[in-house]
Amino acid sequence: NAANRDEMFNDCLYNVDSICLLSKQQINRMLLRFLGIPWVILETDRCSVREIKEGDVETLYRVFCRTPCGKTAPEEDEYEDGLYADPLREEAYTRDYIRYQYRFFEYGIWVVVDKETKHIIGRAGLSNREGYDDLELGYAIAPGYRGKGYAFEVCEGIIGYARDYMKLERLNAFAGPDNTASKGLLKKIGFEYIRDVNEKNRRLEMYVKQLGLKNPEIRK
Numbered sequence: 372n373a374a375n376r377d378e379m380f381n382d383c384l385y386n387v388d389s390i391c392l393l394s395k396q397q398i399n400r401m402l403l404r405f406l407g408i409p410w411v412i413l414e415t416d417r418c419s420v421r422e423i424k425e426g427d428v429e430t431l432y433r434v435f436c437r438t439p440c441g442k443t444a445p446e447e448d449e450y451e452d453g454l455y456a457d458p459l460r461e462e463a464y465t466r467d468y469i470r471y472q473y474r475f476f477e478y479g480i481w482v483v484v485d486k487e488t489k490h491i492i493g494r495a496g497l498s499n500r501e502g503y504d505d506l507e508l509g510y511a512i513a514p515g516y517r518g519k520g521y522a523f524e525v526c527e528g529i530i531g532y533a534r535d536y537m538k539l540e541r542l543n544a545f546a547g548p549d550n551t552a553s554k555g556l557l558k559k560i561g562f563e564y565i566r567d568v569n570e571k572n573r574r575l576e577m578y579v580k581q582l583g584l585k586n587p588e589i590r591k
Contacts, residue, residue: 412481413532415524419484428462430491434513483525492516495525507543526560534582545575
């Protein structure tokens with residue numbers, strides 16, 4: 372209001388002119404953010420997609436470890452999905468990600484949970500790639516769950532969330548030229564190959580999916 376319009380509210384999570392302008396979902400999410408409870412982003416037939424929490428880090432190492440974890444020295448273990456070799460570094464990164472990415476942007480990479488077993492089976496979500504205007508769809512499903520339609524199911528759900536809740540016009544996606552599984556999935560969910568790009572001395576194929584507008588300009 373006019374009485375405190377010039378005040379600083381650096382510690383506030385949200386500033387709104389009137390709570391009457393907010394939906395029930397928005398109010399509920401604000402409360403969850405205040406309490407530090409991860410948001411459930413969406414649900415599919417078999418999966419729940421939610422924000423990561425610090426306690427998930429240990430599980431992610433078990434899910435994505437390429438070698439029998441604990442059988443070798445930690446620095447010799449190999450992990451998929453870009454986990455740091457040092458768990459303490461991954462935990463610190465996760466704390467910052469929750470605090471800055473989720474809190475400020477309200478989107479990011481989330482964990483995928485099997486609704487029947489309650490086990491984390493992967494990660495998926497939306498991210499920013501430097502040099503590109505549009506958000507990028509990414510996913511990584513645990514080896515034991517691949518080839519069973521989970522990636523398709525979750526990516527379809529995220530596309531719907533990006534279109535209907537976030538009101539995005541398009542999404543990018545990238546795949547290695549030899550990653551036939553990912554390229555096949557991207558085509559199946561409606562992504563169109565645009566061109567090859569060079570990212571950090573690695574050749575990738577760029578794909579784009581339009582989320583509603585007809586023949587919009589393709590952005591870099």
